[in-house]
Amino acid sequence: xxxxxxxxxxxAPWALxxxxxxxxxxxxxxxxxxxxxxxxxxxxxxxxxxPVFILKNWYEIAADPYYAEMFWRTFRIAILTTLLTAxxxxxxxxxxxxxxxxxKSFFLLVILGPLLIxxxxxxxxxxxxxxxxxxxxxxxxxxxxxxxSPIPFxxxxxxxxxxxxxxxxxxxxxxxWAALQRLDPQIENAAMSLGAGPVTIIRRIIMxxxxxxxxxxxxxxxxxxxxxFATPAIIGGRRLKVAATLAYDEFLNTLNWPLGAAVAxxxxxxxxxxxxxxxxxxxxxxxxxxx
Amino acid sequence: MAYLELDRVAKQFGAQTVVDDFSLSVGKGEFISxxxxxxxxxxxxxxxxxxxxxxxxGAIRLEGKDLTAIPPARRGLGIVFxxxxxxxxxxxxxxxxxxxxxxxxxxxxxxxxxxxxxxxxGLAGYEDRHPRRMSGGQQxxxxxxxxxxxxxxxxxxxxxxSNLDAKLREEMQIELRQIQRTVGTTTILVTHDxxxxxxxxxxxxxxxxxxxEQIGTPQETYEKPASAFVSQFLGKTNDFAAxxxxxxxxxxxxxxxxxxxxxxxxxxxVTVSVRPERIGFGDAGLTARIVTRIFQGxxxxxxxxxxxxxxxxxxxxxxxxxxxxxxxxxxxxxxxDMSARARESA
Amino acid sequence: xxxxxxxxxxxxxxxxxxxxxxxLVVCLVAFTPEGYLSLPTNGFSLRWFRAIANYPEFIHAxxxxxxxxxxxxxxxxxxxxxxxxxxARYRFRGRDALAAxxxxxxxxxxxxxxxxxxxxFTSAGLGGSFAALIIAHVIIVFPFALRLTLAAATGMDRxxxxxxxxxxxxxxxxxxxxxxxxxxxGVISGWALAFIQSFDDLTMTVFLAAPGTETLPVRMFLYIxxxxxxxxxxxxxxxxxxxxSALILLDRFxxxxxxxxxxxxxxx
Numbered sequence: 001x002x003x004x005x006x007x008x009x010x011x012a013p014w015a016l017x018x019x020x021x022x023x024x025x026x027x028x029x030x031x032x033x034x035x036x037x038x039x040x041x042x043x044x045x046x047x048x049x050x051p052v053f054i055l056k057n058w059y060e061i062a063a064d065p066y067y068a069e070m071f072w073r074t075f076r077i078a079i080l081t082t083l084l085t086a087x088x089x090x091x092x093x094x095x096x097x098x099x100x101x102x103x104k105s106f107f108l109l110v111i112l113g114p115l116l117i118x119x120x121x122x123x124x125x126x127x128x129x130x131x132x133x134x135x136x137x138x139x140x141x142x143x144x145x146x147x148x149s150p151i152p153f154x155x156x157x158x159x160x161x162x163x164x165x166x167x168x169x170x171x172x173x174x175x176x177w178a179a180l181q182r183l184d185p186q187i188e189n190a191a192m193s194l195g196a197g198p199v200t201i202i203r204r205i206i207m208x209x210x211x212x213x214x215x216x217x218x219x220x221x222x223x224x225x226x227x228x229f230a231t232p233a234i235i236g237g238r239r240l241k242v243a244a245t246l247a248y249d250e251f252l253n254t255l256n257w258p259l260g261a262a263v264a265x266x267x268x269x270x271x272x273x274x275x276x277x278x279x280x281x282x283x284x285x286x287x288x289x290x291x
Numbered sequence: 292m293a294y295l296e297l298d299r300v301a302k303q304f305g306a307q308t309v310v311d312d313f314s315l316s317v318g319k320g321e322f323i324s325x326x327x328x329x330x331x332x333x334x335x336x337x338x339x340x341x342x343x344x345x346x347x348x349g350a351i352r353l354e355g356k357d358l359t360a361i362p363p364a365r366r367g368l369g370i371v372f373x374x375x376x377x378x379x380x381x382x383x384x385x386x387x388x389x390x391x392x393x394x395x396x397x398x399x400x401x402x403x404x405x406x407x408x409x410x411x412x413g414l415a416g417y418e419d420r421h422p423r424r425m426s427g428g429q430q431x432x433x434x435x436x437x438x439x440x441x442x443x444x445x446x447x448x449x450x451x452x453s454n455l456d457a458k459l460r461e462e463m464q465i466e467l468r469q470i471q472r473t474v475g476t477t478t479i480l481v482t483h484d485x486x487x488x489x490x491x492x493x494x495x496x497x498x499x500x501x502x503x504e505q506i507g508t509p510q511e512t513y514e515k516p517a518s519a520f521v522s523q524f525l526g527k528t529n530d531f532a533a534x535x536x537x538x539x540x541x542x543x544x545x546x547x548x549x550x551x552x553x554x555x556x557x558x559x560x561v562t563v564s565v566r567p568e569r570i571g572f573g574d575a576g577l578t579a580r581i582v583t584r585i586f587q588g589x590x591x592x593x594x595x596x597x598x599x600x601x602x603x604x605x606x607x608x609x610x611x612x613x614x615x616x617x618x619x620x621x622x623x624x625x626x627x628d629m630s631a632r633a634r635e636s637a
Numbered sequence: 638x639x640x641x642x643x644x645x646x647x648x649x650x651x652x653x654x655x656x657x658x659x660x661l662v663v664c665l666v667a668f669t670p671e672g673y674l675s676l677p678t679n680g681f682s683l684r685w686f687r688a689i690a691n692y693p694e695f696i697h698a699x700x701x702x703x704x705x706x707x708x709x710x711x712x713x714x715x716x717x718x719x720x721x722x723x724x725a726r727y728r729f730r731g732r733d734a735l736a737a738x739x740x741x742x743x744x745x746x747x748x749x750x751x752x753x754x755x756x757x758f759t760s761a762g763l764g765g766s767f768a769a770l771i772i773a774h775v776i777i778v779f780p781f782a783l784r785l786t787l788a789a790a791t792g793m794d795r796x797x798x799x800x801x802x803x804x805x806x807x808x809x810x811x812x813x814x815x816x817x818x819x820x821x822x823g824v825i826s827g828w829a830l831a832f833i834q835s836f837d838d839l840t841m842t843v844f845l846a847a848p849g850t851e852t853l854p855v856r857m858f859l860y861i862x863x864x865x866x867x868x869x870x871x872x873x874x875x876x877x878x879x880x881x882s883a884l885i886l887l888d889r890f891x892x893x894x895x896x897x898x899x900x901x902x903x904x905x
Binding site: 341343362363364365366367368369370372373374376377378379380389390393394434437438441 | 794796797799800801802803804805806807810814815818819
């Protein structure tokens with residue numbers, strides 16, 4: 001009886017949501033608006049922040065190729081990370097889904113659990129394995145005489161992509177796994193009874209159906225990778241900056257807040273645009289399949 | 292004076308009228324059923340009595356007092372829901388005690404009344420069970436005890452037996468009737484099951500599309516359906532087009548090639564309803580041919596092709612020989628076994 | 638369903654090893670008896686766990702994180718439970734927009750949130766304070782608290798509440814005696830998930846924390862910036878252990894797959 005709700009007290013929902021709404025307006029929307037404003041303020045080494053309206057910071061970002069290169073690196077890393085998670089995560093989700101009950105939930109826990117473990121700890125693990133001469137894998141390989149010098153990992157884009165992919169992998173597995181749950185368990189048998197081989201089944205039957213899951217996973221992974229801070233900061237250090245670490249430096253080291261705010265605002269709007277845009281595309285593309 | 296009275300009650304959701312012009316007087320201690328298919332407005336009416344919905348128009352009065360202004364928590368009605376709606380985090384006894392607690396009944400009296408209520412529904416000894424560890428029938432009994440223990444002015448039952456299997460449902464019907472008789476609580480049952488309505492109620496309110504089709508005792512609604520809907524909904528029936536001719540003396544009712552003495556009232560085009568078990572095979576009557584013959588244990592079911600359209604006949608299995616498929620027969624019945632009503636246009 | 642072939646199992650094994658290796662290596666190195674980063678090949682030692690005691694900044698940061706996580710999750714629930722009940726039960730104008738707003742902290746990069754809060758709290762004169770951290774964390778854990786509470790409220794049988802009302806319960810009594818107990822598993826899980834999110838957040842907190850209000854992830858991050866030694870691995874191992882306990886709590890109350898797959902549906 002959903003009618004019950006509308007009947008008694010049309011004001012009730014607003015009374016119940018009002019505290020949360022006020023909280024969000026007061027402590028989320030206003031600070032975000034202030035940040036956008038801040039990106040138009042002036043800043044000087046000695047005068048600090050000047051509350052005027054100028055396009056100086058935006059002009060600097062547009063004119064200085066340093067920023068273009070940095071944003072391009074940010075999105076390149078995010079794209080590669082997304083591809084890597086999709087290529088490995090989707091098959092893994094499929095394999096996981098074919099396991100028997102107890103193993104399935106065990107490995108699901110093993111793979112999804114890290115999602116909730118500190119990103120700092122997880123990235124630290126990669127630094128321990130591959131970090132320069134002291135990296136455990138590097139030491140092992142060098143002592144075995146396989147290599148002379150350590151695998152370049154720290155302060156490289158490859159290192160960032162690998163570590164980020166590891167951090168983001170659970171999101172992809174989860175997303176594909178959710179799509180697999182909607183599959184009719186008999187569908188593979190049906191395809192087989194019609195004479196399809198395993199490759200055909202995966203290519204023609206499974207892939208098209210889990211594609212929305214892969215894509216929505218890709219959107220999550222992409223947006224989180226493009227704005228990631230901890231992993232790029234630990235692996236990339238001061239040398240290889242991405243948008244998030246650059247904004248951090250502007251705010252806490254250089255103290256040029258307006259410029260940092262401009263970088264953050266640009267990152268926010270670029271991501272919102274990409275995410276909303278690709279969501280709309282996916283929905284249009286797959287509207288017929290899943291409704 | 293009526294105990295519970297619904298006076299031209301109507302309910303609209305937006306432009307859609309769900310219940311319209313519903314008037315009913317319920318006497319104290321009476322057992323009333325609202326019977327109809329899903330979407331006929333019977334549950335909406337129950338919800339308005341309970342106070343979960345406000346009527347768009349009309350009044351609901353209990354002992355002459357207007358109920359509509361009283362919030363549901365203060366109406367003092369006992370309700371048994373289709374899903375039982377037991378509190379899963381409380382034991383059976385705690386469930387039953389909840390209403391008494393809300394009424395600030397002292398602890399000792401509470402315990403006594405809870406024990407008595409559970410005993411009444413045959414659940415003595417189940418006080419500390421949680422609903423999850425009880426069968427559907429047991430949960431149903433707890434829900435009933437919980438509703439009755441507060442000595443409600445009216446007991447509202449919303450499809451209470453529909454989640455039980457057939458055998459258990461029959462047992463519960465008998466038990467429900469006995470309990471209601473003992474306690475004497477005025478009861479309203481909402482159901483889509485005509486057997487349930489007939490076996491339990493003093494009077495049945497047959498509803499369709501938000502309107503009352505007929506109010507009457509089970510026998511009245513079955514024997515003298517007021518509309519095609521009622522005759523169809525309450526079991527199988529045969530409707531034949533017929534004509535009443537009052538120019539002849541004595542007045543005749545002509546159905547197909549068969550003429551019988553006309554019943555009182557009506558003139559011209561009418562519809563007559565005859566229950567399949569009232570039709571026999573005789574020498575005079577409608578000409579017909581048996582299309583299929585189905586044996587169903589205690590009776591035979593015949594589907595016939597008669598001169599007035601398809602007809603169903605049910606004959607008791609009394610061990611005598613029955614006509615076979617393809618046989619030509621004549622369908623006959625006593626004048627008092629049919630009910631006539633003005634022919635409905637459309 | 639057909640079984641996995643050998644190739645699939647090999648892939649799976651390698652996948653799981655890679656997923657676990659970095660976490661395992663942190664936990665193993667934490668037990669090294671040596672003074673430098675190495676696997677504990679010559680026996681296990683707790684020296685680096687004992688060393689934490691000599692580093693009061695980590696101890697202090699741990700208490701800050703614990704208090705921050707517990708408190709901000711609790712405050713978030715105080716706001717989220719009524720909001721979830723409203724969204725689950727009523728169809729009102731602006732309902733979808735509200736739900737989107739309440740879930741938006743999931744979409745906004747934490748680095749942007751950190752900057753926005755830094756700017757906001759500095760102007761408000763709360764820069765670097767514990768109160769500012771609490772408020773900021775309430776916002777970022779709110780979606781998690783809301784989602785699980787919402788799922789519980791949506792899945793709840795409304796007639797149970799109607800039954801309670803017909804028996805005379807209303808208002809606060811109805812909430813305390815019937816509604817809250819029924820959604821409690823969702824509320825507790827929401828708290829646990831929110832706690833983990835708060836406990837682990839680095840990106841936003843690094844902007845807001847000042848000496849004295851540094852959380853454990855922030856302290857670890859700043860420490861790693863200077864040098865990586867076994868001390869930070871033993872601290873990490875402790876953090877992993879705490880998260881695991883919260884995970885087990887979640888699994889008990891709710892089922893972990895449900896928490897993680899927790900569809901962000903705003904109700905059907």
